Amino acid sequence: MATEEKSTEKKDVFQGVTDAFKSWSDTQRSWLQSTLDGVTKTAERFKAVGGTDSLRAVTELWGKSFDEGLQRLRQFTPQGPAGDVFDKMVSAQSAYLRAMQWWVDALIQQRSGGSMEPQALVDLWSRSYREFLTSIVVPPFAEPMKGWLGALPGGMPSLPAGDLAQSFAQAGQQWMGFVTRMGERTSQVLRGEVKPDAARELYDSWLRGYEETLGRIFHLPSVGPARQLIDKHMRGVDASVKYQAALADFYGKMVQPGMEALHELAAKTQELAKGPMTPETFEKFYQLLLKTVEQRFGMLFRSPPFLAALEHTMHASLEFHSQMNSLLEEQLKGTPIVTRRELDDVLRELHELRREVRSLNKG
Amino acid sequence: MAENQGGSADGKAGAASGAPAGVLTAQQLEELQQTILGTMIKWQRRILRGAEVLSSPLEIEVGATSYETLHKRDRVELRLYKSTAKQPLATPTILVYALVNRYYMMDLQADRSMFKVFLDAGLDMYVIDWGYPTRGDKFLTMTDYIEDYIDHMVDEVRRRTGQPQVNLMGICQGGTFSAIYAALHPEKIRNLVTIVAPIDFDTDTGLLNVWARRMNVDQMVDTFGNIPGEFLNVGFLMLNPVRLMFDKYVSFLENLDDANFVANFLRMEKWIFDSPDQVGEAFRQFLKDLYQQNKLVKGELEIGGRKVDLKNITMPVLNAFAEADHLVPPACSRRFTELTSSKDTEVLAYPTGHIGMFTSRRSQTEYTPRMAAWLAERSGGRAAAADGPVEASGKGARRRGGKE
Numbered sequence: 001m002a003t004e005e006k007s008t009e010k011k012d013v014f015q016g017v018t019d020a021f022k023s024w025s026d027t028q029r030s031w032l033q034s035t036l037d038g039v040t041k042t043a044e045r046f047k048a049v050g051g052t053d054s055l056r057a058v059t060e061l062w063g064k065s066f067d068e069g070l071q072r073l074r075q076f077t078p079q080g081p082a083g084d085v086f087d088k089m090v091s092a093q094s095a096y097l098r099a100m101q102w103w104v105d106a107l108i109q110q111r112s113g114g115s116m117e118p119q120a121l122v123d124l125w126s127r128s129y130r131e132f133l134t135s136i137v138v139p140p141f142a143e144p145m146k147g148w149l150g151a152l153p154g155g156m157p158s159l160p161a162g163d164l165a166q167s168f169a170q171a172g173q174q175w176m177g178f179v180t181r182m183g184e185r186t187s188q189v190l191r192g193e194v195k196p197d198a199a200r201e202l203y204d205s206w207l208r209g210y211e212e213t214l215g216r217i218f219h220l221p222s223v224g225p226a227r228q229l230i231d232k233h234m235r236g237v238d239a240s241v242k243y244q245a246a247l248a249d250f251y252g253k254m255v256q257p258g259m260e261a262l263h264e265l266a267a268k269t270q271e272l273a274k275g276p277m278t279p280e281t282f283e284k285f286y287q288l289l290l291k292t293v294e295q296r297f298g299m300l301f302r303s304p305p306f307l308a309a310l311e312h313t314m315h316a317s318l319e320f321h322s323q324m325n326s327l328l329e330e331q332l333k334g335t336p337i338v339t340r341r342e343l344d345d346v347l348r349e350l351h352e353l354r355r356e357v358r359s360l361n362k363g
Numbered sequence: 364m365a366e367n368q369g370g371s372a373d374g375k376a377g378a379a380s381g382a383p384a385g386v387l388t389a390q391q392l393e394e395l396q397q398t399i400l401g402t403m404i405k406w407q408r409r410i411l412r413g414a415e416v417l418s419s420p421l422e423i424e425v426g427a428t429s430y431e432t433l434h435k436r437d438r439v440e441l442r443l444y445k446s447t448a449k450q451p452l453a454t455p456t457i458l459v460y461a462l463v464n465r466y467y468m469m470d471l472q473a474d475r476s477m478f479k480v481f482l483d484a485g486l487d488m489y490v491i492d493w494g495y496p497t498r499g500d501k502f503l504t505m506t507d508y509i510e511d512y513i514d515h516m517v518d519e520v521r522r523r524t525g526q527p528q529v530n531l532m533g534i535c536q537g538g539t540f541s542a543i544y545a546a547l548h549p550e551k552i553r554n555l556v557t558i559v560a561p562i563d564f565d566t567d568t569g570l571l572n573v574w575a576r577r578m579n580v581d582q583m584v585d586t587f588g589n590i591p592g593e594f595l596n597v598g599f600l601m602l603n604p605v606r607l608m609f610d611k612y613v614s615f616l617e618n619l620d621d622a623n624f625v626a627n628f629l630r631m632e633k634w635i636f637d638s639p640d641q642v643g644e645a646f647r648q649f650l651k652d653l654y655q656q657n658k659l660v661k662g663e664l665e666i667g668g669r670k671v672d673l674k675n676i677t678m679p680v681l682n683a684f685a686e687a688d689h690l691v692p693p694a695c696s697r698r699f700t701e702l703t704s705s706k707d708t709e710v711l712a713y714p715t716g717h718i719g720m721f722t723s724r725r726s727q728t729e730y731t732p733r734m735a736a737w738l739a740e741r742s743g744g745r746a747a748a749a750d751g752p753v754e755a756s757g758k759g760a761r762r763r764g765g766k767e
Contacts, residue, residue: 282402286613294605301570301601311577318579318586325586340588343498351502358511 063101070094203252207245215241232327239320246316250309253300261296265289413619421622423629427473428482430490434519438494439512441519444478448485450745454553455524456481456738458490459513459544461536462641463595466490468634468721469534472627475722477731484735485745489520489529493639501588501643505540505652508645510667513544517551528553530738535559535691535717536649542699543659543666546675554741555705556681556734559688559720561695562673562702565657569692570602575654584643592638602689631722660702676703681737683711683720683730690717709737 070090218238222230268288272281300306329339434441446452460466470478481488491513496503520529531552533541538560545552566572583590600607618624658664664671680703684696693712700708713730715723720730 290605290610294603297605298603302567302573307573307577310574311579315579315582318582322582322586340498344501344588347499348502350499355507355511 060101063097066097067094070097203245203249210241210245229327229330232323232330236320236323236327239316239323243313243316243320246309246313250313253306253309254297257296257300258293261293264296265292268292409617409620413616413625416620416622416625419622421626421629423626423633425472425630425633426467426470427476428470428478433489433523434516436512436515438496438500439516440492440494441516442490442492444482444488444490446485446487447479447482451485451487452739452742453744453746454526454528454530454742455520456486456488456530456532456742457517457520458488459531459533459537459541460491460493461534462493462496462508462645463536463592463638465634465637465639466492466534468718471630471634471722475627475727477721477726480727480731481735484732484739486530486735486738487524489516491516495639496589496642497640498588503642504644505543505648506667509540509544509547513540514548517544517548521551527551530554530556530742532556532558533560536561538562538696539649539653539659542673542676543664543671545678546671546673547666547669549675549677552678553743554679554681554738555676556683556738557696557699558683558734559685559691559696559717560682560699561653561691562699563657563660563695563697564654565660566692566694568694569689571598571690572654572692572695574598575650578650578655580647580650580655584647587643589643590641590646592640595641596636596638599690631718660698673699673702674704677705679707679741680705681709681711681734683713683734685715685717685720686712687715688717688720707741 070093074087074090215238218234218241220234222228222234224230265288269285272285272288325340329341332339428444430442430444432440433443458466458469460469470476473479478488493512517529517531521527528551531541531545531554533539533556535558538557539562541555542557542560542562545555564572564575587594615625615628618628652658652664656663659671659673662670662672680700682696682699684691684693686693697710697712700710711730711733713720713725715725715730720726723730
């Protein structure tokens with residue numbers, strides 16, 4: 001009886017993952033919408049040089065080489081049950097390739113004056129993509145996943161599988177919402193409907209999305225004998241993501257003053273261009289460039305938003321560094337290598353002893 | 364083809380020839396072509412000559428003056444640069460440099476050496492060399508540096524010379540340490556000289572001060588242990604990235620064919636990036652107590668369990684700072700003498716930068732001689748004839764330079 005219950009729980013976990021895959025496809029709409037906007041915009045620019053044919057030729061060439069690559073990959077199919085999974089994964093890639101080619105074809109037709117409206121195209125793609133995910137991508141993983149769950153020693157006694165599935169589903173739901181918001185925002189950016197600080201909004205939105213979804217998963221309590229190590233790995237990944245995000249924000253802060261400096265430089269250079277072109281002209285331009293950039297960045301480096309970003313980036317960087325140290329120490333436990341913490345304990349003792357001896361000698 | 368032969372001699376654009384504004388005439392285009400060609404040829408010559416210069420045996424050793432290592436305590440060395448004057452000053456001078464970078468910046472090469480000026484003026488210079496801290500030093504605090512190392516070296520010099528007092532000369536952070544030491548042990552110091560020394564940290568004129576206030580120093584020290592020198596270098600370069608990471612190297616390329624310039628540049632480059640790690644606990648205290656809380660000026664700084672009162676500084680004080688200093692802005696140094704009780708003070712403000720204070724031409728001809736003269740007037744006269752300069756041979760004697 002107990003075995004049956006456990007089996008049901010595991011099935012729930014699997015169901016949660018499958019559902020997540022299914023609902024994932026539903027969220028692609030906004031991404032597709034933005035892709036469509038981008039492609040349409042690009043296509044407009046292609047018009048003058050007859051880009052349609054080039055685009056089709058490139059797609060076909062890409063498809064052919066991708067397909068050849070997949071066929072070559074099949075030669076490395078491993079023996080045994082893993083070979084079956086491998087084969088299905090390659091098939092899934094092949095199907096994905098066909099879906100992509102179809103999508104590009106449909107886009108080209110639409111741009112060439114075909115009858116299908118962009119919105120209808122997106123809808124059609126959403127449906128086909130969902131079908132693609134659930135019928136082609138998921139099946140190769142289904143059996144191995146059941147097998148892996150079954151092979152776990154004692155299942156997951158400390159964290160009921162039902163709760164795990166629920167947590168995953170909740171996080172997934174938020175993730176989907178986040179992806180939708182991001183897609184909408186990207187669409188707006190591509191259509192030029194938002195101001196330059198949209199990058200900041202995108203960043204904030206991305207970070208919020210991360211913190212509400214994956215970020216939470218990385219902070220879920222770990223279980224089992226390797227709990228400590230898993231915890232450190234998870235925190236390390238989280239710290240790494242946050243560091244990268246902070247770094248992106250930090251560099252993002254440089255973009256606007258950089259653009260402003262270029263505008264200012266362009267205005268100043270117009271005056272310079274009125275005179276003759278001599279090596280001295282370039283020297284003057286160079287000095288102008290230095291002075292302009294120096295002034296802009298000098299102002300930026302003192303500005304409260306930059307100082308906040310600097311502080312935040314430093315914190316994230318040190319946190320990441322600290323997590324990596326902690327992980328390394330954990331891994332060194334099983335080796336005959338002394339860790340920093342252990343060495344520091346000895347060094348502190350030595351330092352205090354030396355101080356005491358000198359104090360006694362002085363006295 | 365003559366260099367720079369292109370270009371319009373009268374400096375006027377095509378307006379005179381009737382061409383629309385912003386459009387070059389055929390003649391101007393030809394001039395531009397000639398200019399570009401001329402410049403390209405000039406650059407090719409420069410690069411070829413530069414390749415010759417770089418592959419020739421360049422003299423880029425740093426440290427022009429010989430010294431003798433007299434004493435060692437842990438990693439810290441006491442080095443003597445003996446006066447070259449026939450009658451040196453009676454009072455020995457101890458130099459306390461910053462923990463950041465190395466003191467040989469004051470003696471980069473024979474014609475750019477503060478040491479040479481000081482030694483010629485009769486000063487026996489005893490230098491405290493902090494060395495390169497390792498993890499074993501990470502628990503050293505400011506108390507260890509000031510109450511142990513500096514105090515020990517001061518006593519050592521007093522013992523060796525038989526003089527009850529010494530002159531203390533502090534550079535940059537070493538100036539802060541010297542001021543603190545002089546406040547704690549005024550009886551051992553005859554004259555105090557501080558050069559580009561930060562004392563009052565409560566200013567927004569320096570970017571370093573602004574940034575330091577936002578730093579989570581605890582997290583930094585707890586994570587790194589000792590603060591890597593490279594990490595600090597990035598911070599220093601960020602103070603003015605356009606000049607320090609771009610223009611400087613453009614200038615280097617422009618002078619690639621000048622062997623003297625290249626050698627000077629490489630020596631300076633060596634010094635700039637020869638950056639010892641910063642001892643964790645001392646760094647923590649320096650940033651928190653001084654940069655963030657400005658405790659020295661407020662009279663709240665504690666060293667070895669004692670409050671540091673700058674009013675205890677009663678000996679003559681010479682305070683020199685650079686008006687265009689981007690690392691230690693004048694506001695950090697200017698008020699120092701006012702915070703002491705000394706009746707004999709002098710403040711020297713020079714129109715230069717932090718490094719220019721030590722390596723510029725005016726440093727050789729004007730700033731350093733002035734400081735030497737100030738010390739000479741207050742060092743209790745001259746001793747008997749000296750033995751002459753220490754040779755760069757024999758026990759403990761060596762040329763200074765790279766990491767030892």
